[in-house]
Amino acid sequence: MTRSPLVLLGRIWLALILVFLYAPILVMAAMSFNASPFYQLPFEFSTTWYAKMAGNQQIITAAIRSVLIACATTVVATVLGTAASVALFRYDFPGKRILQVLLFPPIAIPWLITGTAMLVFFFAVGIGRGTPAVLIGHVALALPYVIVTVSARLSSFDVTLEEAARSMGADAWTVLRRVTLPWIAPGVVAGALFAFAVSFDQFVVSYFLSEPGDSTLPVLIYTAIRKGFTPEINAISTIIVTVSMAVMFLATRYSKFGGSR
Amino acid sequence: MSRVDVANVTKKFGHATALDDVSITFEDGGFFALLGPSGSGKTTLLRTIAGFYFPESGTIRIGEQNVEKVPVEKRDIGMMFQNYALFPNMTVADNVGFGLRVRKVPAAEEKRRIAEALELVQLGHLADRRPSQLSGGQRQRVALARAIVTNPRVLLLDEPLSALDKTLRVDMQIELKRIQREIGITTIFVTHDQEEALTLSDRIGILKDGRIVQAGPPREVYDRPVDAFAAGFLGEANWLPEAALPGLALPGAAAGRRFATRPEMLSISAQAPGEGRNAVKGRLLQRVFAGAMATCLVDVAGTQWKLVARDRDIPELPGGGEVWLSWDPSDTLAVPA
Secondary structure, eight states: OOOOHHHHHHHHHHHHHHHHHHHHHHHHHHHHTBSOTTOOSSOOBOOHHHHHHHHOHHHHHHHHHHHHHHHHHHHHHHHHHHHHHHHHHHOOOTTHHHHHHTTSHHHHSOHHHHHHHHHHHHHHHTOOSSHHHHHHHHHHHHHHHHHHHHHHHHTTOOHHHHHHHHHTTOOHHHHIIIIIHHHHHHHHHHHHHHHHHHHHTOOHHHHHHSOTTSOOHHHHHHHHHHHOOOHHHHHHHHHHHHHHHHHHHHHHHHHHHHHHO | OOOEEEEEEEEEETTEEEEEEEEEEEOTTOEEEEEOOTTSSHHHHHHHHHTSSOOSEEEEEETTEEOTTSOGGGSOEEEEOTTOOOOTTSOHHHHHHHHHHHTTOOHHHHHHHHHHHHHHTTOGGGTTOOGGGSOHHHHHHHHHHHHHTTOOSEEEEESTTTTSOHHHHHHHHHHHHHHHHHHTOEEEEEESOHHHHHHHOSEEEEEETTEEEEEEOHHHHHHSOSSHHHHHHSSOOEEOOGGGOTTSOOSSOOTTEEEEEOGGGOEEESSOOOTTSEEEEEEEEEEEEETTEEEEEEEETTEEEEEEEEGGGSOOOOTTSEEEEEEOGGGOEEEEO
C-alpha cells in the first residue's frame, strides 16, 4: 500500500474527529468508575456511584418514566407513521407533495424552538403541561423519523405484488399483513428504534412540557447538574449513552437491511 | 373454466379514453391474444377483465356472472404479471399456495395441489427455493403455477414472456401452450409481439386507440385484414402504389380500396414473369442473407417493398438493377382505403 502524505493527513484528521467525539464520553465513563468524587487521579476503580445511583429513588423514578414514555412514543409513532407512509405511498391526493415536504422541517428546526412553540400551543388549547403534553410532543418529534425510514423502504416495494395477492383472492387486510408489512418490516423496525431514541434522549421538549416533580431522566440530569455535579450523574449518563448507542447501532443495522434487500 | 363476454365497455382515465365501447367474446377454453401497439388499450382491457379497473359503462360477464362491479379479489381469476410479481419473502411452494391459503383450503389438500401445480410446470424439485434463487424461466413457471393452482375461471396473462431472452421465450411459448391445452382454461393473453400472438393463440384481437380493430382466428386475421392498420400490424404489408394498379388482376373494384401483398408471397426475377401472375417493376436496394431465409428490399415506384424467401429460391440479381416482383393474384390483400 502506498502512503502519500495526503493519506496520512486524512487519517490524522479522522483520528482527531473520533477523539473529539468520543474522548469526553470515555472520560465520563471512566470517571463514573473512579472512587474520587472530585475527579482526582490516580484512578481508583469503584462502583460506588452506580450503587449510589441505584439507591437514589429520584433517579430510578425518572428512569422508569423515561423508558415508559419512550415505549409509548415508539408504539404510537410507529403505528401512525407506518400507516401514514403506506397512505402516502398508495394514494394520490391534492397537497400530497406539500405534506411530504412538510415532514422535514421538524427534523431541522431546533428542538428549543419546537419546544417553545409546543408549550405556547398546548397552553393555548388547554392541554397545558404534564404527561399527555410530553407524550404528544415526543410523538410529534418522532413521527417524521418513522415516516422517512418506512417510506424509504416502501419506495423499493413493487405494487404488482399487492395486485398479484389480490388476483389470488386476498382482501385488503390480508394483502397488508402477508405482503406489504413483511416487505417493509425492516423499515418499520428501524423507524421504531429511531422513535425510541428520539424520545429517550429528548431533553428540551421534555423540560418545557413536563410538570416539576415528574421529570424524565435527561431533565433530572440537567437539574442535578445545576445543583452540583456528582459522579452519580456520570454513572447514569454512561448507562444512557450505552443504551442509546445500542439502539442506534440496531437502527442502522436494520435500515441497511432495508436498503440492500 | 368459463367464457368471458365483454359488452360495450368504456373505460376512461381522466379525459383520456382507454377503452372505447369495446365488445368482444372469449370462448370457453380458448387461447385469445390481445395484440396492439402501446397505448392501444390492450392492457387496460385485461386489467378491466381482471377487476383492477371498473368500467364507466358496459358489462363484463365471466361464465354466467356479471362482474363489472366485482373487485378483483372476488372474481376468481388467475393472473400472471409481466415481472412475475413473486413474493420475495416466501418460498416457491408458499408462493404457489398463497391463493389456496386465502381460500382456507385444508392443509393436506393445499399440499397436494401445490405439488400438482409445480409438477405441471416441471418445478417439483424447487419447491423450497426462494424466488431470488431462481432463473428467469423458472420464475415464470412459478408465476404460472401460482396463477392456475386455484382452478380459476379464466387465466389472464400480461406480456408474460417479454422479460425472457429469445430462445427461452420460444421454449416457454410451447410450454405455455401445452399447459393451457392440458387444463383447458380460458386464457387471455396480452402481447405486443405478433409472432407470439400467432404462435400461441387460437384467436387474436387487434386493438388500436381503445377499440377492437379486428378479432378472429390468426390465419383469418392474417389473410383477410379488415383495414390497413390490421394488415400492417399483424405481419408486414407491401402497399401497391396507385400508379401500378392498372393491368393487375385485383380482387374486386379498385375504387375506394387499397391493395397489398405479404413479403413471403412474392417472387423476384430479373425478367418479367409469365402470364397469370401479378407483377410490378422495381429496383433492388439490398439483399440480406440470414441463413435459410433471405430478405430483399426493393424500391417500387418510391415505396419500399420487402420480400422474404428461401435464399436458394432467389436468383442471382445484379445489385441496383431492375427486377420484377410477382405474386399470385389470389394472394392480394384488399382493405378499405
